[in-house]
Amino acid sequence: MATTFADQLRSLPDEALGALLQLRPDLVVPVPADISALAVRAQSRGSVARCLDGLDEFTLTILDAARVTRAADTALTSADAILELASGVPADDVRAAIDRLRTRFLLHGPPEALQVVGAVDEVTSAYPAGLGRPADYLDPHTAALVADRAKLRRTVLAAPPGARAVLDRLAAGPPVGALGRETKAEPIRWLVDQHILVPISEAGRAPRPDGDLVELPREVGLLLRRDTGPLGVLRPDPPLPAAPMRDPKAVDSAGAGQTMEAVRATEAVLEALATEPAALLKTGGLGVRDLKRLAKAAGVDESGAALLVEVAYAAGLLGESETSVSKAPGAVQDIFLPTVAYDMWRAAGTAYRWTVLARAWLTMTRQPGLVGKRDERDRPINALAPDAERAGAPQARREALDALLALEPGATPAVDDLLALLAWQTPRRARGREVGHRDGYAGAAQLGITGLGALTSYGKLMLSDHEPTESDPLGLHPEDASADAVRALDHLLPAPVDHILVQADLTVVVPGPPEPELAAELDAIAEPESAGGASVFRVTPASVRRALDVGYTAADLHSVFRRRSRTPVPQTLEYLIDDAARKHGGLRSGSAGSYLRSDDEALLAEVLADKRLTVLDLRRIAPTVLVSPRPVARLLGALRESGFAPVAEDAGGAAVLTRPKTRRAPTRTPRIVEPSGPPTLLGPRLAGVVEQLRRGDIATRAARRAPITVRAAQGQAVPGLTAVQQHSQAMAVLQQAVRDRVKVWVGYVDSHGATLSRLVRPVSLSAGYLRAEDERGESLHTFALHRITAAVTEE
Template identity: 75%
Template sequence: MATAFADQLRSLSDDALGALIQLRPDLVVPVPSDVSALAVRAQSRGSVARCLDGLDEFTLAVLDAARLSRAEDSALTSVAAILALAPAADPEDVRVAVGRLRARFLLHGPEEALQVVGAVDEVTSPYPAGLGRPADYLDAQAAALCADKAKLRRTVLAAPPGARAVLDRLAAGPPVGTLGSGGSVAEPVRWLIDNHILVPVSDAGRAPRADGELVELPREVGLLLRRDSGPLGALRPFPPAPEGQVRDPKSVDSAGAGQVMEAVRTTESLLEALAVEPAAVLKTGGLGVRDLKRLARAVGLEEPATALLLEVAHAAGLLGESDVAGTGRGVSTSRATGTADEIFLPTGTYDLWRALSTAQRWSALATAWLAMTRQPGLVGQRDDRDRPINALAPDAERAGAPQARREVLAALAGMPPGTAPRADDVLALLAWQAPRRARGREQAHRDALTGAAMLGLTGLGALTSYGRLLESDDDEPGGDPLGTGPGGERLPGASEPVRALDALLPAPVDHVLVQADLSVVVPGPPEPELAAELDVVAELESAGGASVHRVTAASVRRALDVGYAATDLHALFRRRSRTPIPQALTYLIDDAARKHGGLRAGSAGSYVRSDDEALVAEVLADKRLGHAALRRLAPTVLVSPLQLARLLGSLRDAGFAPVAEDSAGAAVLSRPKARRAPSRTPVSARLAEPAGPLLAGPRLAGVVEQIRRGDIATRAARRAPVTVRAANGQSVPGLTSVQAHTQAMAVLQQAVREKARVWVGYVDAHGATLSRLVRPVSLSAGYLRAEDERTETLHTFALHRVTAAVLEE
């Protein structure tokens, strides 16, 4: 059968063979040596299982019909026999499904003598279409009952209600049920067994036993119970249509763009919160529950949404682990060495990411979400050992997560623009498109829908226009598979989704509107430079498309602490504000600048000094600072046992405005140094292991040509003359000795003179005996140089390894 299968592949045209490789790309990983090797691989269990995983529900039902309709003597079927088992379906739809199976060579042969690839029975259910085995295979008494059609119908009609419910359940498939434990059998099941409608079996595929633990419904009974729906049950040639609402595509894009801005802003806030107060890495890996709750409160999100953004930021290379020794924060020791603490910090890539536009930042997050092999929806659930799964922990790894996200986006992209289906409708559609692959992935598909909504790929429940472009751009075979430039850098701005999203997002603004109540309105997303300035000089009150900040005494003091002077702040607001500067803001800045630095603090524990003796006396007499245990060393100097940072906080809480100074008396700027983890490669930029190569055009033609040439060479070697094959050690009747070496040299010299092709038998460097049809070019210095016209290569043979030579007939 293998030879016949290989001959059918060999008879295909190059276009048809290329189409088969495109439908089953795993067949050429690696490229097989010839068509026979391709045939063996096409019939293997793994390749057949992968091919079946991509087939829809109706095509799989037609394949079951082919398995059911096989003749017992020849194991062959036909298109007519398949059509007979699907009377309720349109014959043209059935023929199209048969064509899909034949194009993938799961069915092969002519229409009147089709054969199912043997591995199909090994990787699929032993009960095609949910029907049991024939009665004559299971039990003689059941076979006698099924042979009498009238008696079988009377027996089924006489079944009690409980027994009939059992029959209906088994008829829907699978046809196998379990008996009660401890040897007890329910009365309805006992009635069915006694009347030989159910047959006790010990296990599927074994001989029947009266005391078996399983019962099986014979195929003939199942067909009788399916007389209304048909032998294959209910057939759906076309996918189920979702019943979701249809929304205006412009509204969908607007809602999605708003969510994009929110997702990017929240991710930045999360990473800034981790930069200020890093989170410890647990001994088992991941982020602790308390740290997750703290971060969720900081950004105003639920914990699952916070975990999702953290996972995406980690996958995008914006968040990483850093070893920091002696932090004193109680973080865990390193799992590898036990000598350093590990904490989560933003990476150096985060600073570069912040300088990108909103659309480019979103692109980095969305591509990382699509490619990451983690399922954030598992965070908070429990694993097999009843332990909670933490964010960023290894337990949330799922290899099938990227495929599940692509399946969801592809399903949404296949619907008309603006369609907002329900989650259950999407799951039903995916279950029809690939039943074998969708089984067990329901939670992963729901998590994909949640993630798409959180990142703004969907708006109002429908796929956005730029989300549709991202789904198609991700699978573009002609693009860069890594999504990187020549130097390895990411190129998010070069993609269609980024350009489409840029057109939807409001343009970044470089100005603000300062109000009389000291609020600062930013009428759009701020430019990176403006955002950095506002982080220092104002407090964020509300975020969104137009954010609102407020200037306070604390924010002005913070700006003065990091090195701004009063004149700098006045110039900043005059340059950025499109409205007149309120007089209250001018007074606030001048008043804060006048008080700022009036006190100087240092370590003694710590000390306080001032040129103003009255001010020093006021501080010493302030009862609110009693816990600081201040003591006067000089009319202008006080000391405290508190550390400098704590003393500065106490003085500021009491209404003073001190400034830290170094040992030389110079003011110390208090902008904290940004702590960063080592940069990481985004998961979307890694070369993931593909299910198969994306072959098209010249690459596909090259693979087909390589297989054809290998097949020609293999078949030509098998046609080598009998003398050459005998010289190579093969058993050849009638030959008792090999050709003499001197005779082989004479044949080769004649072939060089006449430029004729010759069969050469030789022993290669590994000791294998081979034969090759070549055209000798030269014979000298102990070597034969010859050209193989089939592969267009020049070979060199050592003469002492040549065993035979025969001119081509």
């Protein structure tokens, strides 16, 4: 019969051992040498704590029941004792919880003699189920009172109202409170005098300013819990939220619309940073004023802008670059700019662009919900600042969405109900993560992973884990879940359009997401007014001049509108283009500081007389030439602001057509954070680990039984002085064993360099190899002679 923890693990069939490794995969990272090492790891504090973190509230309560019912002398409990303590719930639920604990080896041994793994007491509360320690452990007078059940009831019933309130609070747990030094602590002192509460002290700590501590003994707590039960309120089933149901198609449609808005807003934020980069603060991050500017440019609130900035940075679309400081020659300053990857991202389809953002959000170790809050030193937390870094953010985000993933399609539960569900599923892990979970739900809604409060179909694909396939049984090359999400989202998004609708008021309606080529043309010739499923642009004199500046001619603009518009082009638009083209280039500027020339002397006279241009210090040097000490760029800007349409020219008199210079930050590699914890073992990989443990266990036990000469040859520590056997002596022992057909202990070095020992019966010795049967005669083994280190006949 198995008596030790390792023996119990060793006696498990391969299926049960594999189930343990699946439930506790940290036990095989790295793979232990044998089952004894596995047993040591399974009882360690870290492994037990990780296992407890994945258990639900009811299972943890049953574990507390096992701790409460342990016998004082043997530290053993039984399934019947646990069932009696948890009598308020169905026995099948309690047995199922016990089985979960035994499968994970947090409880081990037969049902009539269960034992709790020792590390459980080290990583959990010292007061299981909120109950104090036994009375005989705390105080002999209290133990005497508890032994007389009738007297204990009379004493409790005689307690004053204030003392009874104290008892009720301590009975609910935790069972420890402060004695107090003021007169208002009189009820507690009455309880201490009656030996219902026991004064205790905190070892190694200074005296508390509010007095010593008192503890409610376990037996008194059980008496006070006669209405709620010894373990308190037990909930064997999860508190499923009463979620209203939505049509899944409506959920997907709403989510798809939000994905388009998220992509558009992200592009608007990055374009605003490309036009006017934001400076990196000395303390790190983005300034509050810059964040407000970006929020206004994207048409979202500041919390939404913070999320988009954080996601764009995590996706590698935003980065830092250096620029010179004009006020301090030679000094540089870091600024935020879109990266080169942004240009490639912008040219891709909407569905792919969204998956880049969603994948970055799921894996980034940033918590955007903290932006705008204050840290422990009462300092504001800025976007992209180090203070918003949270290593547990990806796991909290995934836990929040997994709770939605487990519900029916179209279920729209309230966030508070989801938090209550998470608190039941993994209470140890959910404690302290409420802010992270709420931030996860808010981010999922803004990015379109959820729609109308429910998880979308393409959002489920983003969260799904692909199982190993026949072509990849070890799961070494898992499929990218985002590829399926791209395909699903593509079916929901409107198809890109290549046409526009020009209205009589010079507005341009794009009835859907524009194709990249059409979007580039609209950026050059029109001003955006509104975005959405159908975006609206407006053609203005300034936008036409901008198009002419970058190289379009009047004929090109007429051609674009005739080719793209599904409605007749208004005559007013044609007049606007022709009028702007006729005026465009009527004035020419160059460097003198700068000069201005025109064949129209009256036009130059008009410019010279314009009081708005006096800051340019223009003067006439010829009937057709004006000069200014100001730079060409300032001259052109001032003239355009005053309603003129000049163009620059080079030294040969040719017009200089320029596009705005695009600045980009260096390419960044997005930081991808893998899901926390070891991967789940499946299929052949799991079977291989179990087989490796079994082989290692056999080899270790054989090495322990090997003679002292073999162990010395293997380099193992042996008592006393032992000479290492020579190779010729080992060969002589093997030759004699072949002739006598007796068993020998063989020490050898395998192909991995490990030293092993095995008891075998030699069959033949030739061609540099030893062929021998194992000790049970079930299989034939081959050993290279040069790898054999020792051979000793079985005694």
